[in-house]
Amino acid sequence: MRIGIIGAGIGGLVAAAGLQADGHDVTVFERRDAPGAIGAGLTLFANAFAALDAIGLGDTVRAVGADPLGRMRSGQRRPSGRWLVSVPPGSGPAVRSLHRAELHSALLGHLAEGTVRAGCTARAHPGGEPVVTVDGTSARFDLVVAADGVRSAARGAWGLDRGVRYAGYTAWRGVTTSRRHFAVEAGETWGAGARFGIVPLPDDRFYWFAVLTATEGTDFxxxxxxxxxxxxxWHAPIPALLDATPASGLLRHDIYDLAALPPSCVAGRGVLLGDAAHAMTPDLGQGAGQAIEDAATLALLLRGAGPLDAALNEYDRLRRRRARKLWRGSRLAGRLAQASSPVAVAARDVLMRAMPPGAAVRASARVARWQEPQQVFPGESR
Incomplete structure (x- = not known):
């Protein structure tokens, strides 16, 4: 099958690698001249690795990640350093941390030479017709996958766009080399309308993020x-992490999610994947994981002996049901974490302190479950 993928982010590249490994003829279109990840660090939970393993990419991704979080005390704290929820070392969910650029490079290295066409703006055709137009030249495919992000042009072209929503907060990200006193504890610190997160990376580096409630488009x-x-x-090592990060190493983005999920992830022979399908706030750490789940689900369903329509309908059913829960849960978690008023902050902190550590671990484990889809065969009813 000839498959065109619009967007060379994590979801697009995982889909390309999985589909190409199954013998499909895949072309990835990327608007940037040099495909690469914009961002700093990320975490992938067990669900992402279950999906990656199912399409033969698990070890490739493990090789560029690390799991020091499992050996550290983690949870949520107040700016003073007082713990709201504390998870002892070895008690948290299975999670690996990675640098986005290194993950992106590893996925690119898994593709055949010439798979990615960079520096081109690819346009999807209305109605889900499997045609991609680049610089006035159109190419027909059997299937077009739109992995073109939260502001997906393909989603609009296919009549599936319901708009995006500013979440009410902006986020900075940075990576710095570790010092010995950094590598003791990790997790998030919650203040009033402000958060700071610390995540260890491979090779003695730390990824950190800072979140502030702010008006959209604020010039700081x-x-x-x-x-x-x-x-x-705020408590150590937050000031030291900031001091160790050069201004040139800072990234900042206002946070957006989809105002409403599309009525379908499929239009004709077009498929939405990743943020194009279900952009969510980063508050559950599942953005990349859900894009990976999408990619693996699509690749596995296309291995089946059934008609393409049946596979796409099943993809839509499975992915919308799964993503809807996490999209809503991420939005709710962001509202809780970004509480600003004294009353709301006090109520939030009381609630968090009353939560047994085991409850937080179990909730995270439920989020991190992914079930491999069953293949769809001709005549099979659902």
């Missing part, structure tokens, strides 16, 4: 100074 001016003013009085 001297951003390092803003971060030090807002977080410089």
């Amino acid at each position: 001016g001297d951003e390092p100074a803003v971060l030090r003013q807002r977080f410089g009085g």
